[in-house]
Amino acid sequence: MKILDRYILTSFIQTFVSVFVILFFIFILQGIWLFISELAGKDLDAWVVAKFLLFYSPKIVPLVLPLSILLASIMTFGNFAENYEFAAMKSSGISLNRAMRSLIIFIFGLSIVAFFFANDVIPQAEYKFLNLRKNIIQRKPAMAIIEGQFNAVGTFNIKVEKKSGENGEKLSGVTIHKRKPGAANVTIIRSKTGLLTSNEKSNLLQLELFDGYYYEEITSAKPADRQKVPFAKSSFSKQIMNIDLTSLNTNDEDDEQVAHTNNMLNVSELKYTLDSLEGNYNKDAKSITANIAQRSNAVIAGTPRVLFIQDSIDLAKDSLKLAKAAIIKKKDDAPKDLLALVAKADRMRVLEVANNNLGSTQYVVMSGKNELIEKIKNINNHWLALYDKYVIAFACILMFFIGAPLGAIIRKGGLGLPIVFAVLIFIIFHFINTFGRKLAQENGIPPFLGSWMSTFVLSPLAVLLTYRATNDIGLISFDNFITPIQKAFSKIFKPKPKQA
Incomplete structure (x- = not known):
């Protein structure tokens, strides 16, 4: 050198x-x-x-x-x-x-x-x-929970008003939110006091709750009932909950809500994991699509594929008989209102069946969509970690x-x-x-x-x-930049020649 x-x-x-x-x-x-x-x-x-x-x-x-x-x-x-x-x-x-x-x-x-x-x-x-x-x-299990704010621990969001005891294991004013991935409903647990215990050889953190209430949203099969936002409520004197620490949120700077296992993998492991994740995603997408297709009310060969209410099956058969009896010979004879093929007494039932089927299908579509979105986010985070x-x-x-x-x-x-x-x-x-x-x-x-x-x-x-x-x-x-401006000004303000 x-x-x-x-x-x-x-x-x-x-x-x-x-x-x-x-x-x-x-x-x-x-x-x-x-x-x-x-x-x-x-x-x-x-x-x-x-x-x-x-x-x-x-x-x-x-x-x-x-x-x-x-x-x-x-x-x-x-x-x-x-x-x-x-x-x-x-x-x-x-x-x-x-x-x-x-x-x-x-x-x-x-x-x-x-x-x-x-x-x-x-x-x-x-x-x-x-x-x-x-x-x-x-x-020191109390380290997982900070006073006055929600803390993501496992599948729970836990908030306590105050901690006491030698290691902060005694809790007061406990509020817990539990939500399953892809689910719309949430479970809320509130108790006056709580106690945290753990074992160094176990991945489970045990939380004992005392004198509390248990709220859970209920998802009804009928869309009309869902608008009423029903929920179940019960009280308890003591309840024990086990929290899995293997999926502990790391609280890093980016505050990512997707699993952090992608940061612990090298290139070869990420490629192998991505191959599995994308294969599972394609399989789940096909399964959700097939499920939605089966729930449709399309009629094949004169037989309804799926109806969600047993009474509607008989109603559909009666409607088909009426439709076959009134065979349309010309295109211009087709009714503008399909309900005209159904007896007036049964039209309200037909609308209720259609509304319930539409609501159920919409719920299945949204649940499947949310599930696939979470999987896509997980796949994207693994690709980002690789790049x-x-x-x-x-x-x-x-x-x-x-x-x-x-x-x-x-x-x-x-x-x-x-x-x-x-x-x-x-x-x-x-x-x-x-x-x-x-x-x-x-x-x-x-x-x-x-x-x-x-x-x-x-x-x-x-x-x-x-x-x-x-x-x-x-x-x-x-x-x-300056030279063209100077030339322009020199032309504009050019001094006039003196006359002799």
């Missing part, structure tokens, strides 16, 4: 390591504030808290690494340009492309490391993080080719102007990335586009900056 390459590479690495460490600890502090309510006042050992932060820290790297490369690139090449080191290189016949050669090799190697880190280290850390949090809750492992690698290269030319153009090093540009570019990158992910999760756009949207938007900027830096063109050339 030549002395110049070694000098440029050493300068960049020193700046990159310093920036990475500073930003990493800033994001770690953000994580501490995120979980401070769960860690503070729980009588946890310092080693447990250290492991908690250690397993949490790898998920920060995909945020810190691109920003560190961007800022280090702007600062390093800005210092070179500000101190006229680039001018000395160019006078010696060394172009910007030649000066960036060693760093390009380093960044490509760093992007490969970032991919393997996202593929191997982050899933393992996420798995250990969830298990550590579950173990802490098993030892993110490649996006983090490409983001390292993208940020370098934005930062290095930008630093050479602005010719400013240090922590002033480079930080402004770096933060502005990274905010745009992170905003577009978050926006694309949210759209993809809701199935608004394909997951591929949602994951790569930020790179698609910023890649032209990287190409433009690299082109302008290698050709010694400024960031914005004002001559192209």
Whole structure:
């Protein structure tokens, strides 16, 4: 390696390591504030808290690494340009492309490391993080519940007004919402007091409730009765509930409501899981479609396929006999009102049957639709997790080719102007990335586009900056705008020649 390459590479690495460490600890502090309510006042050992932060820290790297490369690139090449080191290189016949050669090799190697880190280290850390949090809750079950707000624990949303006892296991003012996935009805449980108990060897958290009420919405088969919103209510003196901790909500920054198992899988595991999920989705979609088709009231070969009320079967047969008796010989003889084929005494019954069948079919369609939407969201999140492992690698290269030319153009090093540009570019990158992910999760756009949207938007900027830096063109050339204006003004306000 030549002395110049070694000098440029050493300068960049020193700046990159310093920036990475500073930003990493800033994001770690953000994580501490995120979980401070769960860690503070729980009588946890310092080693447990250290492991908690250690397993949490790898998920920060995909945020810190691109920003560190961007800022280090702007600062390093800005210092070179500000101190006229680039001018000395160019006078010696060394172009910007030649000066960036060693760093390009380093960044490509760093992007490969970032991919393997996202593929191997982050899933393992996420798995250990969830298990550590579950173990802490098993030892101190009250940690899973924060006072004054709803807490997602398993399939329950639990809210308590106050906690007491040595480990906060005694609860007062307990409100629980329980909703099954894809179901429209909800169960509400309220009790005056409660007690949390757990076993370290078990994945179940036991909640004992005392002196409470139990409310449950009832879904009627008749649409008219559903509008009355009926519910069942009962009281109890003691009730025991078992909460499964294996599906514990992680309360991460994105607040995703879909299962978080996709963050604990590598590329091969994600591909295998996606194949299974998509196969199950296609199978369920066909099953729901067939179920809806069977519920239709289409008549084949003069026999109604399905009717939901036994009396309506006899009614349909009578109507068919009347229809066959009044055979329509001409097209113009067809009645405008189909109810004309039915006796007047039976028309109300026909309308009731049609209304009930329509309501039941609509309920089945909406239930199937909600179920399929949840499955699609789960599949999209797995696709996003798969693409993110490649996006983090490409983001390292993208940020370098934005930062290095930008630093050479602005010719400013240090922590002033480079930080402004770096933060502005990274905010745009992170905003577009978050926006694309949210759209993809809701199935608004394909997951591929949602994951790569930020790179698609910023890649032209990287190409433009690299082109302008290698050709010694400024960031914005004002001559192209000012010269035509000057010419226009000179023509308008051209001084008149003096007469002799």
